[in-house]
Amino acid sequence: MAGRKNETERKVAHETVTLTRTMPAPPDVVFEAWRSVEAREIWSVPAPGLAIKFDQIDFREGGLELSRCGPKDDMRFHASVRYSEIVPDVRLIMVEEVSVEGVRLSVALVTVTFAPSDAETRMDFTAQVVALDGSNMVQGYLDGWSGAFANLEAYLKRGDVA
Template sequence: MTEASVTHATIVLERTYDASSARVFKALADPQARMRWGTPSKHVELIYDKADFRVGGLDVSRCGPRGKLIYRVETRYLDIEPEHRIVSTETVSEGWNRLSVSLITVELKAQGKSTRLILTDQVAAFGDKDMIAGSEAGFSAALDNLAAEFSSEPANA
């Protein structure tokens, strides 16, 4: 019998955006915006089947290589403080196989006209460590893409 394994990690990523906390929060809250900036590369696709951004709300999305959306992601919102904080859980599965479960905290801190974003992902990955590395790389690339979201939208948006 094979022993089931779990790997725990805490990933902390920080970025500073040339945008107000209101603009950053709006980009985090809007599923259409998340589909634009939330993928790590142009070869990956993200589609929301359900989006309910509120305390107690549930987002259900599918992602993976373009045309092959093999991962299901369920995000449950536990705490939302507009323009300051979002706390959620995230479960990633492939078919019936659960790959990881995370507690994710996003903090927004105004710094003059800019905003400092701190994302903390406390993840339990099942099976192997690839999900840990994948989570870190995916979130890092998505947060880098978020900067482009602000350069392409008007400051008063």
């Protein structure tokens, strides 16, 4: 690929991003907000001016999800997610790769757990991120998912979940 560094010269950084949130709904409702494409198109956009488009969804173990995201007029970031484990209302484990213009920026092992807490859900998110070439993807994971989870909380408070 033109302009791409030799693979042996690419810098690699490993970081773990952890976020814990208490969501205002029981685990089955929170899990449904993750499963539903329509719901995710609403809550997973992390900030105003950004957009996400799901091009392929196969929400099952071994299933592949393809999406694009970024500024509304320049959704150049491509993500592929392979679901490794789906335990309804309990846990999601997935591997996510993010690239731009065919160049891989990061690979992450992502685990999300859902635990009942009274009428709410404790949601723990862990992303073990491998960022390539100083891509700043670790900060991107922290900022992006923090914004998305704030949106998820607001979405659940509105009661929009089917």
